[in-house]
Amino acid sequence: MEVDQETPKAGVVNVTSIESWDSYVQQSKSHGTPIVAHFSASWCIPSVAMIPFFEELALTFHDITFLTVDVDDFKDVATKYEVKAMPTFLLIKEGDVIGKLVGANPDEIKKRIETLLQSNTPFVV
Template sequence: MGEQNKEITRSRVVKVESEKSWDSFTNQAEKQGLPVVVHFTATWCMPSVAMNPFFEELALKNPFALLLLVDIDEMMNVAKKVGVKAMPTFLMMKDGVVEDKLVGANPQEMKKRVGSFV
């Protein structure tokens, strides 16, 4: 009976694994008119790691946006392509264009910006 009540929660945040997947996700979002919010992170950056649960919460509250997670150590070329130089960095993109950028771990500001963006 306990198994029936167990809820399986799947992340709504999509981890970008390659440059090809970055291009695929961002192109698909552009075609569908979906806003994209990207969290550029690194496992060694504690403020970035601390923002992960908050970013998951944002994903659940904004189902009509694509939320991507990019580890800069794995995806340095993507980070360079969009001008990311510090962790954490959050980008808000529409139609393939970066419309807003927030550098630093600031959950309240992030919530406010995503709320007005999505």
């Protein structure tokens, strides 16, 4: 089964270049749109397992930009944000990382997204 990596599914956007990543972060700064970024790898079973849940979140939370970043394709972005394990989820508001969750924990990521929408309080990493 072939999957088109360029086609966003259920509101999730696959980052296709460092420039597109920078553009989304800049939009977050200028428009105040929060970002939830899923740093993943195709060889990481927990990352792949989180894809349907992440897509479901994108359908639920319309005021958030959901991005997927393949760490093998964009090592510079992963390094910049100190992503060392997959999956890693970053919560970004106004261009700043305000939360980081390492591991496949659907309940926790949903809870943190709900908190992201309600406040500017940073999360304990």
